[in-house]
Amino acid sequence: MSATAMSTRRVGRSHREELAASARRTLVRRRITSRVMIGLTYLAAVLATIPLILILYYLVRVGARSVNWDFFTKIPAPVGERGGMANAIVGTGLLMLIASAIGLPVGIGAGLYLADRRGTKLANLVRFLSDVLNGLPSIVLGIFAWQVLVRPVKHFSALAGGVALAVMMIPLVTRATEEMIRLVPVSMREAALALGYSNWRTSLSVVLRTALPGIVTGALVAVARIAGETAPLLFTAFGNSFWSFSPAQPIAALPMQIYTYAISPYDEWHAQAWAGALVLLALVLVISLAARFATRSRFGLGGD
Amino acid sequence: MAAESLDAYFGASRVVRDASFCVPTGQVTAIIGPSGCGKSTLLRCLNRMHETVPGARVEGEVLFQGRDIYGPAVSAISLRRHIGMVFQRPTPFPTMSIRDNVAAGLRTLPRNERPSRSQTDEIVEQALKRAALWDEVSDRLTASAMALSGGQQQRLCIARALATSPTVLLLDEPTASLDPISTQRVEELVYDLRSQITIIIVTHNMQQAARVSDKTAFMLSGELVEVAATNTVFTAPRDPRTEAYVTGRFG
Numbered sequence: 437m438s439a440t441a442m443s444t445r446r447v448g449r450s451h452r453e454e455l456a457a458s459a460r461r462t463l464v465r466r467r468i469t470s471r472v473m474i475g476l477t478y479l480a481a482v483l484a485t486i487p488l489i490l491i492l493y494y495l496v497r498v499g500a501r502s503v504n505w506d507f508f509t510k511i512p513a514p515v516g517e518r519g520g521m522a523n524a525i526v527g528t529g530l531l532m533l534i535a536s537a538i539g540l541p542v543g544i545g546a547g548l549y550l551a552d553r554r555g556t557k558l559a560n561l562v563r564f565l566s567d568v569l570n571g572l573p574s575i576v577l578g579i580f581a582w583q584v585l586v587r588p589v590k591h592f593s594a595l596a597g598g599v600a601l602a603v604m605m606i607p608l609v610t611r612a613t614e615e616m617i618r619l620v621p622v623s624m625r626e627a628a629l630a631l632g633y634s635n636w637r638t639s640l641s642v643v644l645r646t647a648l649p650g651i652v653t654g655a656l657v658a659v660a661r662i663a664g665e666t667a668p669l670l671f672t673a674f675g676n677s678f679w680s681f682s683p684a685q686p687i688a689a690l691p692m693q694i695y696t697y698a699i700s701p702y703d704e705w706h707a708q709a710w711a712g713a714l715v716l717l718a719l720v721l722v723i724s725l726a727a728r729f730a731t732r733s734r735f736g737l738g739g740d
Numbered sequence: 741m742a743a744e745s746l747d748a749y750f751g752a753s754r755v756v757r758d759a760s761f762c763v764p765t766g767q768v769t770a771i772i773g774p775s776g777c778g779k780s781t782l783l784r785c786l787n788r789m790h791e792t793v794p795g796a797r798v799e800g801e802v803l804f805q806g807r808d809i810y811g812p813a814v815s816a817i818s819l820r821r822h823i824g825m826v827f828q829r830p831t832p833f834p835t836m837s838i839r840d841n842v843a844a845g846l847r848t849l850p851r852n853e854r855p856s857r858s859q860t861d862e863i864v865e866q867a868l869k870r871a872a873l874w875d876e877v878s879d880r881l882t883a884s885a886m887a888l889s890g891g892q893q894q895r896l897c898i899a900r901a902l903a904t905s906p907t908v909l910l911l912d913e914p915t916a917s918l919d920p921i922s923t924q925r926v927e928e929l930v931y932d933l934r935s936q937i938t939i940i941i942v943t944h945n946m947q948q949a950a951r952v953s954d955k956t957a958f959m960l961s962g963e964l965v966e967v968a969a970t971n972t973v974f975t976a977p978r979d980p981r982t983e984a985y986v987t988g989r990f991g
Contacts, residue, residue, distance in 0.1 A: 627831035627897070629792055631845040632821035632904065641847075645835045 492717070499714035502707040507715075512677045512693070515702045521712050523679050524693040527594070528719075530681065531673060531689055532659055534598025539605030540655055546606065547613020547651075548639060554618075563614075570607035575667040577603055582671035594680070594687035597673025601662045608661060612654020616647040649730050656727035660720045666691040690716045741765075741786065741908055741938065746800035748781050748790055755781045759800075759964040761957055763908075768930060768939045770953035770970065772946055774990070778962040779942045783910050786940065787823040788816040804908070821845065824901030825910040829917050830893030832885035832900075839881040841896055842867050845904040863903055870936075871899035872929050891922025898929065902937075909933070911941040915948065927952050946986060950974050958982045 506520045513519025546562065553559040581600035586592055620643050628638040644651075666689075669675075674686040675696065690712055697709035741763040748756035755778040763769050771779045784790040785798050788809060801808045809819055824845075832841050842864045846855055855863060864881070868874040873895040877888070885896055894914060901909060911930070915923040930939060930952045943949050949956050949970065956973040958966045958981075966973060966982045977983045984990060 621831075623827060623829055623831045624833065626789065626792065627827065627833070628844075630787065630789055630820055630825035630827075631900065632817050632819075632848045634817050634848070637848065642833055642835075646833070648835070 495710065495714040495717060498707075499710035499712075502711035503714060507708070507711055511679060512708075515704055519708070521688075521690065521693050521708065521715070523676065524688040524690045524712070525715065527673070527676065527680070527688040528663060528690045528716075530594060530683075530687060531598050531601060531669070532663060534595060534683060535601035535605055535662055536655075536659060537602075538599060539602035539658070540609060542602070543606045543609025543658070544613045544651060544655075546610040547617065548644065550610065550614040551617035551643075552639065563611075566607040566610050569603070570611070573667075574604060574665055575670075578668040578671045581668060586672055592672060592674035592686040593684050594673050595683040597669045597687065597689070598683070600668035600672045601665060604662050604665060604668060605658045608658035609651075609655055612657070613647070613651050616650030616654065617643055619650065620646045652730040653727045656723050656730060660723040660727070663720055663723065664691050664716055666695055690719075741940075742803045743782075743786070744801040744803065746782070746785055746798065746802060748778070748785050749797050749799075750781075750793070751795045755962050756785065757962040761964060761967045763938060763940060764955060765938050766935060767954040768934050768941060768952055769955045769957065770949035771940065771942045771957045771959060772944070772949045772985075773959035774985070775944060777959045779959045780912050782959065782964075783825075783912055783940060783942045786908075787820050787825055787910055789820070789825065791816070817848075821848065821904045822906050823908045823910060824904065824906035826894070826897050826901050826912065826914050828913045830890055830897050832888070832893050832896055834884070834886050836885060837882045838877050838885050838888070838896065839864050841885045842899045842903050844900055849904075864899075867899040867903040868896075870902050870933065871895045872925065872932075873899055889922070891918050891925060894918060894922065894926060895929065898926070902933075906937070908938045908940065911939065913942055913944065916944070923948075946974075958985060960985070 506518050507522075508520060508525065509522050510518065510520035511523045512521065546566065550559050550563055550566075577600050581596050581603070585596035585599055624646060625638055625643055628642040629635075633642065669689050669692055673689055673692070675692040676686045676688040680687050694709045694712040694716065697705040697712065700706070742761065744760055746756060746759040747754055759782055771782060773779050781790060786802055786804075786809075788798075790796050790798055798810060800810075802810060804819070804823070807814065809816075833844060836844065839861075843860050846860060846863065849855075865874060865878075868877065873892060876892060877883075877896075880887075885893065888896060894917075898909075898911075898914070914930075915926050918926065927948065930941065933939060934954075941949075941952065953970045956968065956970040957964055958973060958977075958979075960981055966977060966979045968978070972978075973982060974986050977986060
């Protein structure tokens with residue numbers, strides 16, 4: 437200690453001051469760097485949310501005028517007559533129903549399998565393929581669905597559209613299910629087994645039930661995701677200007693109706709397209725909000 | 741209950757070696773030993789939980805009510821209804837209420853043996869009383885089990901294990917994650933239950949073994965070194981390794 441004190445004294449006052457000044461400069465430089473970096477991340481965060489805010493603002497400004505009673509109750513009408521998108525809204529609902537009926541059981545089942553057989557070669561292969569499927573361009577899916585489901589029967593159908601959308605859903609639901617089930621501790625599974633639960637009962641009534649809120653969220657996110665898909669429907673559900681409730685017939689869907697109206701030359705139809713876009717966005721937002729509520733359940737993992 | 745030259749493996753490594761011992765009915769048997777000596781694994785061989793881990797297997801015999809539980813005609817699932825188990829950390833089912841947690845084991849019974857709703861309520865009450873939890877939860881049976889404290893959750897797990905009226909209860913370090921007061925409550929519970937049920941408790945806490953058990957088994961590196969009356973193990977052990985351990989020279 438004394439040696440240090442001696443040497444400090446020997447170095448003299450000016451050198452000590454210089455050291456202190458240099459330390460102060462470093463501190464100031466670090467503070468500035470910190471401020472700048474925090475500012476940049478702040479800016480990025482704002483930029484990330486601006487598109488949604490702008491889209492919402494614009495859609496409401498342009499589309500809200502045409503969202504009226506007719507829009508929800510009437511089917512498309514020729515230019516000059518008052519028409520709506522009732523059939524497209526119902527069509528989108530039906531397509532989501534068909535897609536969910538196929539996509540959810542398959543996706544959740546596959547997720548259960550992946551979580552249960554973690555680490556095996558087949559599970560790794562399935563997970564990899566599911567990721568590839570997730571990245572598949574939706575137009576490719578549409579052409580494929582056309583080839584196997586539309587061409588053989590020689591007409592477009594809601595069923596073909598639903599299947600195409602289901603294929604899009606499956607990898608999303610599979611991964612969400614697997615992740616949620618992996619969050620359930622092994623001790624929970626063991627507790628059930630030790631009570632005399634069989635393997636399948638443990639998986640269903642303990643593991644799956646504990647993971648359920650998370651899986652519901654994942655499923656809703658997947659449904660929201662496919663609600664706005666257009667490409668897989670172009671060659672499958674095709675669209676329809678009239679009411680149709682048959683899975684075997686072509687059916688209208690909001691995104692396709694928006695597309696048809698948006699590329700038309702009529703201002704009146706353009707307005708309808710904006711209104712359709714607004715309704716579609718509202719639908720997706722509602723599903724997303726529902727997904728958030730599902731996570732916030734009283735029992736179960738997640739939430740709080 | 742008794743084990744005959746029992747070996748337990750994880751893959752190629754043998755973690756329990758040639759264990760033979762006898763568990764007296766209606767008494768508390770403690771298994772002590774340093775961490776990683778295989779005491780939990782040995783316990784998990786007794787209700788066939790060991791084999792639920794991938795790559796794990798068992799050789800040798802475990803006799804329960806005169807039959808080898810590893811025999812071809814025995815179903816591990818129905819066996820586990822007769823041999824209850826409680827783990828180190830409380831494991832209440834988070835999706836179920838307190839009542840449903842306790843009744844969880846009853847739902848696995850064959851349809852004709854399953855109790856009615858009012859019978860279930862009765863069984864739940866009895867199990868919670870035996871686990872010394874009834875007074876604390878009787879007014880909120882429909883609340884989430886997650887709302888209970890750690891010690892209460894552990895007693896809930898004991899009640900859940902008792903609800904199927906097993907003849908043997910396996911406790912795998914049941915107080916390892918509890919505070920001293922909760923630990924004391926669980927120990928008192930073990931003491932009170934002894935006349936009704938055969939208990940085997942794994943613990944790394946020697947004082948606990950001395951306090952609650954009638955018989956103590958000492959394990960070291962997978963080997964069952966000594967099994968004797970608790971008093972003998974702690975005061976006049978036969979094996980020098982047991983003496984070294986209980987006098988605190990290692991472990």
